[in-house]
Amino acid sequence: MTRPAAMADGLDPARPMPVLPLVLLIGALTFNMALCFINTNVMGINDTMVMGCEVVLVAAALYLGLGRNAAPYLLLAVFISYAAMLMAMRPLLDPKAVRDFLIPVAFYLLGKSCNDLRLADRAAVISGIIVVVFGLFEFLALDLYVTYFNIIKYYVARGTVAPSDVSSQTGALFASGLRPDSRTLLPFLGPHRASSVFLEPISTGNFGAILYIWALNRPQMAKRWLTMAAGMTAIVLSDSRFGANVCIVATVAYLVAPITPRFVWLAAPFVMLIGFAIYGFVSAEVNWQNNFAGRMLWTSRLITSLSPAAVFGLSPDKPFLSDSGYAYSLNQIGLFGVIGFWSLFIFAPEKSPRAWRFKVCVATYICLLMIVSDSVYSIKTAALLWFMTGSSDGDAGAEPAPVAERSVAPNYSAATAG
Template identity: 80%
Template sequence: MTSARDHVADADGSQPPSPLTLALLVGALTFNTALCFLNTNVMGVNDTMVMGSEVLLVATALYLGLGRNVAPYIVLAVFMSYAAMLMAMRPLLDPKAVRDFLIPIAFYLLGQSCRDPRLADRAALISGLIVVAFGLFEFLALDVYVKYFNIIKYYVARGTVAPSDVKADTGALFASGMRPDARTLLPFLGPHRASSVFLEPISTGNFGAIIYIWCLNRKEMNKRWLTMATGIGAIILSDSRFGANVCIVATLAWLLAPRTPRFVWLAAPFFVLAGLAIYGFTSAEVSWQNNFSGRLLWTARLVTSLSPSAVWGLSPDKPFLSDSGYAYSLNQIGLIGAIGFWSLFIFTPERSRRAWRFKVCVATYICLLMLVSDSVYSIKTAALLWFLTGTSDAAPDAAEAELTAEPVGARPHYLAAGTV
């Protein structure tokens, strides 16, 4: 019997090899870990090696994801033209801005070309097991872990952290590797927050939320509960308050998705951005605390600190905006670019109602994440997220897949003529 996967092949009948696709996703997940090991035990690394690794991963994803359909080439051409225009209008050549937005395009196209949710299930499970295994290794044998993976030394070598910013109280871990106040999830585990393969706990928690969202939308997946357990385990090990809250809010969004029109999600991040601007300009609050209200105040301050030229993506200045994805996005590609990219994401068609529910959950995750971080652009978690999104959009509805899997002669006469 011919499989449903064969019947949903694209026009040229080709799909990226599954082992190569899985290897690429695992590589995006773990290449920083490999470079950290290299820097700690073999030789020094630098930012050029990090950027080169990312370029190789993104280029491979594009190579595998681009087929004979002309639409992706048009999207790439428009994006590159817009990026070239911005760089021509400001005295700054910033390849990072191009890289940030090529990641979602490349891995979304890769997911669309694979369009097999079973392969995405395997990618989620394998990635989850790797993250939890490394997280437990770090948590249970920290001295051995930092002997081979000196995280802060790696971030200094790649230029992300200045030597003067290294804190003695976190040792070889990243600055957020120890919770300065009480742990939120399972307090008896102590202040240590597992960084796992991501080398910092924030991405570990974000990864856990992504896995949870995927499992929420894949009720028929094999080993669903094991996969979901890896996501929840990543959230607990990293003591990610954000990840736990995303799981709750995304579940509510999933329940409401069939009743919310598309334009609501199109407007959502810009509604939040407008609220942040109003809050930043009108609030008289000056004290800041490490909680949700404090982070909200801080991101509002960052948004309102942008100059008019920065709002349109034309400022040559590159201030520290990593604590606000909204401010960072405006400074990188401007308001017009942000509207364009978000519109493309929301209005890209899906082949099933379930895919729309997953897209709503992803939109919820992105809108919340940009309140506190620009890590939505980090390939460590973004590669899997956008691969899952592309696969979800391209995968046929379950009922349609069952029909295409049946021999034509076995179908009712009113379906056999190709009316489905």
């Protein structure tokens, strides 16, 4: 007779799951869509309202996640002191830099404090269903969808898009809502790329990859295949070539994680950063194409365009660097800040071997995502990702055993307690 999945994970099936963390995660997923609906049908919004929603979500996550352990408070004190030092050394007050890096800290701590993989599972399933339902609504009834959610009008209202940059070709959709060339995934679906609750298709594809990675690492979760299917559907609806490639590479990373030392993953983004810098300085290529090779060329150009002051986060200039997470991160918190944050992520202690596997998959996702975007800092997708990471690190469940052996599977935490 097999044990329930919750018992196999080292969890008490009778333990009630907290509701408020789930509400926060769904709120982080959908608040932009709610504001878009208000802006389209009720009243105009502005960037202050958007920032206010994010502040409430992050503050609530910190309040629930900090607890009584002194280490998180020390971490926050060091980070805020470092950010204050950077802002004092450059004539610029930029709260966005603080906000960007508080999001992963807040939701990681929230996940670790909850310490319940069932909650992360449920958040993944519910989020996946919401994303797919609204993605299908947009894809199958676009005219009705934009009647309630005028996406480009919302981005103009919040100051993300200038009115002069609005294109008549994409109508009420975001600029990337239509594929200018042929669709890569299922070409017969046409050029439309579903934005779903994220209001732009890039985040939809990224979120699909996150759901896939979680389901890949959770063979015992309830509704595992539904979660994975929701992730793949989001990738197809948004025609996310990046999301599809991440699924493939993350699967390879999952398989090799047990045999790769921690130092490899510590060094990975910095090796890539050095490689891009060298490529940017020596390459004579000037023709940019809308593919992965073109994105690598562009991120190399952005990295090599940074001044020495910008590399260390001391430049008062804020050029558009959103197409490269590497360049954006350096410009925001400097090389030493990036090294510090990445080291904290890699060396944050996990309590089970499978948590390390998940961390390797997340590291793979981040390293690849920062080639093409700074959306690793977007709360729309980052909240659930970092909550999953904290939940995974905090869980001491046993390594999943084959179904036939689960009745006698050893308890990892008990085996290592002595």
